[in-house]
Amino acid sequence: MKSSTNNIDISIVIVNYRSWKHLKDCLNSLKFENNEFLFEVIVVDNNSSDKKIEVFQEDFSEVKFLQNTGNNGFANGCNFGAQHSKGKYLLFLNPDTIANKDAIEKMWNFAKANPTKGIVSCEQKKSKGGYEKSQRIFLNTFTLFGLTRALYRFLNKKRLQNKFETKENILFPDWVSGSVVFISKEWLNQINGWNEDYWMYYEDMDLCRRVQNSNGQIALLKDAEIIHNHGGASRLNIKTASITKTEVLISKHVYISNHFKGFENGIAQCCLVVNNLIIKLLLGIIGVLLFFIPKMRLNVYLFLKMIRYYFSSLIRMSWLSKRSMNAK
Known part of the structure; x- marks a missing residue:
């Protein structure tokens, strides 16, 4: 892990709550050979209260561990990590993701070259195969429920196909999952960070909505992927x-x-x-x-x-x- 106290390009922020098994794999995946960018890894523990953080601090001494005041939710944990970050760009990752240098570098390069793209993400490959959906649309009156959402997509099939037409391996969805969000600190400050109205879920849609309301775009790179063990961070019992x-x-x-x-x-x-x-x-x-x-x-x-x-x-x-x- 190449990092420095100065001139850090990317701060990788991971919010954890008792997802130690997945977090270990995630942190190990960030130990790649790298000479292209400087980065730091910040883990915000939402008060897991099981003392395992002490073991991780010893095993991953290069990682900055922050202890939150409680299980304050994903948005609060992201903001807490961002406040203690030094990078010009922020990559928010779920602890149940397996990252790689190629995907991170591609998102970083794209964000630098396209400052109007407020949020960048990539394909998320399921640990058991296949990919998570990427053609995400904002919630509206007609997409509140599964049945009406399916009908809405059917009736608007052609329009949505045109909307989500992939150009140069880039997709422009309405929003992307909070498990992989790459954003500049400038953009995050412009929209006043993650919305702490949400304890968990829909904060990612809200974030993307506010970026678009500020004339930014959401981009998903089709030629980059990160593995996501979906649900591993929250569905414990x-x-x-x-x-x-x-x-x-x-x-x-x-x-x-x-x-x-x-x-x-x-x-x-x-x-x-x-x-x-x-x-x-x-x-x-x-x-x-x-x-x-x-x-x-x-x-x-x-x-x-x-x-x-x-x-x-x-x-x-x-x-x-x-x-x-x-x-x-």
């Missing part, structure tokens, strides 16, 4: 899964609140509430009957958590999760 899956639903409400206006906002929020309550109630009933099956039991927890969230939202008059830093 039933308890953890119930939290993360609940936050997916909550963060969708937060995104709508932040980016939908007027009548569209009200309609979208109402539709989402009704859909969540009906679907989660039906699945929760099945879960009660099959409580001995962990995945079915999870549906019961999700329904109860969403009921508590909606009651809390009414009392607080806010869509924010109680876990959100901006709700505190």
Whole structure:
């Protein structure tokens, strides 16, 4: 790992919460021979509270480890790492990614040559083969749910094909996954960093939306790839899964609140509430009957958590999760 306290080109920021097994592989993947750019690696531990950080500090002495004040969410961890970074550019990586010099260098070179491209990413190859979807579109009234989203894509197939036509191995999606985000510090400061309204999920879509609102573009390089063991950083057990899956639903409400206006906002929020309550109630009933099956039991927890969230939202008059830093 080639790094220096001065003139660092890229700061690689990784937010971790008890993903030590994946993090070890990720950090090892960053130990490549390199003479092209100077970089540092920063790991923000969101208060894992299991003392394993001490072992990692010894095994990876070249990495800067930062201890966050709590499990403050992905956006807060990213901002915390960025505040302590020295690089002109920032690469935000999930701990369950396996990076490589070629992909990092290509994103860096592209970002330098194209300053109007606010965010750069690359292909994400699944650890079990295949690639994650790259033709991502912003959430709108017609794409709130899986069925309506599929219908929307079908009815707009030709338009979307033209929109996502790959030119010179470059795709311009509406947004890219937060597991691989390359952005200049100048751009990050311009949009005031990651939005800490979100505890987890949709903060990446929000980031890209704000870059585009500032006349920047989102670019995905088709000739570069990073391996992503999707879900390895968050789906550790039933308890953890119930939290993360609940936050997916909550963060969708937060995104709508932040980016939908007027009548569209009200309609979208109402539709989402009704859909969540009906679907989660039906699945929760099945879960009660099959409580001995962990995945079915999870549906019961999700329904109860969403009921508590909606009651809390009414009392607080806010869509924010109680876990959100901006709700505190």
